[in-house]
Amino acid sequence: MIGRKASSGVRDEMKYALFLGCMIPQRIPSVELAAKKVFEKLDIEAIELQGYSCCPDSVVARLLDRKMWLILAARNLSLAEKQGLDLLVLCNGCYETLVEAREILKHDPQIAKEIREILAKAGRKYEGKVKVRHVIEVLHEDVGVDKIKKFLKKPLKSRLAIHPGCHMFRETEGDDIWRKPKQFEEIVQATGADVVKNKLDRLCCGFPVMQVNEEFALKRNLLPKLVAYQEQGIEGVVVSCPACNVQFETGQVLLRKYGARFNIPCLHIVELLAIAFGFSAKELALDIHRSPVQQLAQKVI
Amino acid sequence: MIESIKKKVGVGVLGAAFQERKISVTVDPSAIRQVTCALLEHRPRFVITAAVDLGMDIELLYHFDVEGKLIVVRTKIAKEHNQIDTIVDLMPAAEWAEREAAELFGINFSAHPRPGHFVLPKDWPSDKPPLRESFKGVLPEQFCPVAESLVSTGMTAPMSPLMQRKREEAGLPHSPPASFANETSLSEVHEAMKGAEFDKKAGYDWKKGKLRRA
Numbered sequence: 001m002i003g004r005k006a007s008s009g010v011r012d013e014m015k016y017a018l019f020l021g022c023m024i025p026q027r028i029p030s031v032e033l034a035a036k037k038v039f040e041k042l043d044i045e046a047i048e049l050q051g052y053s054c055c056p057d058s059v060v061a062r063l064l065d066r067k068m069w070l071i072l073a074a075r076n077l078s079l080a081e082k083q084g085l086d087l088l089v090l091c092n093g094c095y096e097t098l099v100e101a102r103e104i105l106k107h108d109p110q111i112a113k114e115i116r117e118i119l120a121k122a123g124r125k126y127e128g129k130v131k132v133r134h135v136i137e138v139l140h141e142d143v144g145v146d147k148i149k150k151f152l153k154k155p156l157k158s159r160l161a162i163h164p165g166c167h168m169f170r171e172t173e174g175d176d177i178w179r180k181p182k183q184f185e186e187i188v189q190a191t192g193a194d195v196v197k198n199k200l201d202r203l204c205c206g207f208p209v210m211q212v213n214e215e216f217a218l219k220r221n222l223l224p225k226l227v228a229y230q231e232q233g234i235e236g237v238v239v240s241c242p243a244c245n246v247q248f249e250t251g252q253v254l255l256r257k258y259g260a261r262f263n264i265p266c267l268h269i270v271e272l273l274a275i276a277f278g279f280s281a282k283e284l285a286l287d288i289h290r291s292p293v294q295q296l297a298q299k300v301i
Numbered sequence: 302m303i304e305s306i307k308k309k310v311g312v313g314v315l316g317a318a319f320q321e322r323k324i325s326v327t328v329d330p331s332a333i334r335q336v337t338c339a340l341l342e343h344r345p346r347f348v349i350t351a352a353v354d355l356g357m358d359i360e361l362l363y364h365f366d367v368e369g370k371l372i373v374v375r376t377k378i379a380k381e382h383n384q385i386d387t388i389v390d391l392m393p394a395a396e397w398a399e400r401e402a403a404e405l406f407g408i409n410f411s412a413h414p415r416p417g418h419f420v421l422p423k424d425w426p427s428d429k430p431p432l433r434e435s436f437k438g439v440l441p442e443q444f445c446p447v448a449e450s451l452v453s454t455g456m457t458a459p460m461s462p463l464m465q466r467k468r469e470e471a472g473l474p475h476s477p478p479a480s481f482a483n484e485t486s487l488s489e490v491h492e493a494m495k496g497a498e499f500d501k502k503a504g505y506d507w508k509k510g511k512l513r514r515a
Contacts, residue, residue, distance in 0.1 A: 022457045025477035029468045032477070050478045051486030053455030053493075060447055061457070064440060068499035072455070075493055118496035122489040211443055285471035 014142050016088035016133065017080040018046035019098070022054045023242035024090055030288040031242055034274035035090055035135070037284070041151050041277055042143050046088055052076050055089075055097040057243075058167060059208040062097070067114075073101030074115045078126040086131040088138055090270065092167035092241035098132040099170065135270060136168070136240055140183035145190045153278035155192020156300040158235045160272075162188055162195055163225070163248070165241040166204050187269060188238055191276040193300075196232050200225050207247040219258065222251040226262045236265040236296045238272050249290040265289070265296040275300065302343055302367065309339040323371040330376045330385050333363075337388045340374075343367045347394035352402040356437040357504045357513055359406055361385065363395075378408065380436050381513060387413040405432040436514065438504045448503040449512045455480030455490035 024031045039046045053072050054061065062069040077098060080087045089095045105112045106128050119126060139148065164181040171177045188195050206221025229237065239245045248266035255262065267275075267289065274284050281287070281297040303324060307314045313332025318325045328336050348364035348371070355377070363374040378385050387410040389396045399410045400419040407430035410416070421431070440448050450458050456479060465475040480486040494500045504513040 020477050020479070022479075025468070025473075025479070026456070026458060026460055026464055029464070029471055029473055033471050033473060048478050051480055051483050051489070052478070053480040053486075053490050054451060054457050056451060057457060060444060061451060064444060064448055064451075065497060065499045065502055068451075068494065068497035071493045071497050072451075072490070075489065118493060121496065122492045124489070285467075288467055288471065 014043060014138070015045040015047070015085060016138070017049045017083050017085040019049050019052060019055070019076065019080070019087050019089045019094055021089065021091045021094045021242070022057075023093075023246065027246055028242055028268070028288060030285045031090060031245070031268040031271060034268065034271040034279070034284050037279055038270050038273045038277065042139075042147065044088075044138065044143065047083065047085065049076070049079055049083075049087070052079055055091075055094040058093050058096040058100070060211055069097070070101055070104060070111065071115055071118055073097050074105060074119055074126050075122070075124055077102060077105075077130050077132075078119060078124045081126060081130040082124075086133055088133050088135060090135050090240075090268070091243065092134070092165040093243055095132060095134045096167040096170045099172075102128065102130070102132060103172070134168070134180060134240070136180050136184045136187065139187050139269075139273075145186055148187065148190050148273065151277050152191060153276065156272075156276050158193050158296070158300045159196050159233055160188060160193045161198055161229050161232070161234045161237045162201065163205060163237050163239050163244055163266075164201065165239060165244045166202075168240060169202075184240055184269065188272065191272060193272075196234055198225070198228050198232065200228050205244045205247040206251065207243045210247065214254070215258075217247075218251055218255050222247060223255060223260060226252065226255070226260070226264060229264055230262065234264065235299070236267065236293075238269055239266060240269050242268065252291060263292055265291045265293045267293045267296070302372075305342070306336060306339040310335045322369070323373065325373045325375055327375045330361075330378050333374070333376055334386050334388060334391065336374055337363075337391045340365060340367075340372065341391065345372065345392075347392050347398075350395060350398035350402055352406045352408065352432070354406065354432060354434050356434070356439065359383075359408060359433075361402065361408075363388070379513065383407065384409045384411055386411055389414055404430065406430050407433045438512070439502055440504075445503075445512055448499075449505070452491075452494045452500055452503060452505045453510055455487065 020032060056069050056072045162185055164184055168180050169177045185195055203225055204221050206217030209217035237248055245266055245268055252262045275297045281294040286293045286297055303317050310332050313329045313335055315327040345365035345367045348366055351362045353360045358377040358379055360377050365372040387399055399413055402408050403410055404419045404421055447457050450456060460476055469475050476482045480490045506513050
């Protein structure tokens, strides 16, 4: 919607409404901090969306009440639309909710009418003009891997795993579900890190399952992934979703009560880039993490 | 008849549904005596009062017969308040029905002229009404904190003071520019919740600012 596609394949104007969501500002604000630093370096103008609510989350909130889920999502879309900006999101769950809500409102005129009428009571309107962009898409398609490489302090020397997260595989029907995960991998590779593949890469981290069966989520989802990472000598896990990040970190703590001890750092892609761009662990407030991300930062630079 | 009741009772009448030989009138529990008084002008015959446990509320259905047409006055009382005015002084035939509902569901019909034991065995404990279930909302218990936070703040969890401090130490504003940080935005979110009727579904008490509990 905004910005122009330059002939080089990257945008020469990058301005978005930044959707922070719940999890990042309330659980791991170091991701918010890193995003601001990285965006500034890469000439991305990310204007924080004012007055937003939870996206709301694409699993629990949606199951609680689909109409409530859709109204809040539509309101968030309408806030960005009023600013005339596309939405930039840092979370897979927010991405799925906002994209799906956009599609539902586009293709289901009956529900769209109902939602618009409720929004109108609050003086809001939504016309379906806003696009939702995941930070991975913006970094890969609008910024470009070559530009990212220009800002590297020095290549990261580390063996990293990528956990794309379930919701990253959501695409409009017919599109390549591996588009964003591949972009994600290329961005991590651009930092110089060695991306180590794993047969369990697509296994859910277990975050949504925690709400109904914590033991199952920890033992059947998280534990096999951590074991595989340990066997492969992985030094850190990179995610593109704060919920996955929280699950990898608190999950390692909770698994101790079942006798499983791990100490694998987990960080968000914008934090990895910020580290690669030379920002220190202190500048990035990496001590907020519950896994040893600070040590990883000191080791890789 | 319904129009005349509405005229007399006003906002206490919440709605009405018409069928060939039946009219259902939904009323606020505080209006039950007014509605009964208004009905009396049409010379009703009292049929029965039935109680239904809905989880968070108990629904009372007062059945009357007016010239062969069934009039069902429906009202809900919150389990945590558990009280409604008696209509026995206005409609003496309701005495046994109210005593039965009181004993089986634990409802307090205030100012009932003869409360007390009615149908249960004499040694039945008075604090264990057999047809009353424990307070239970529509939403699964483990999701109630998320639902409460969503309705009240628009976010899945409230911002903790610890995280506010950590944000400030990191050089960030103590709160993000989210709905809970702005009165106008929060009011919009609240309207959205009402528009979706999620507040009702979750059992949100707007006065207390939290989900209803037993």
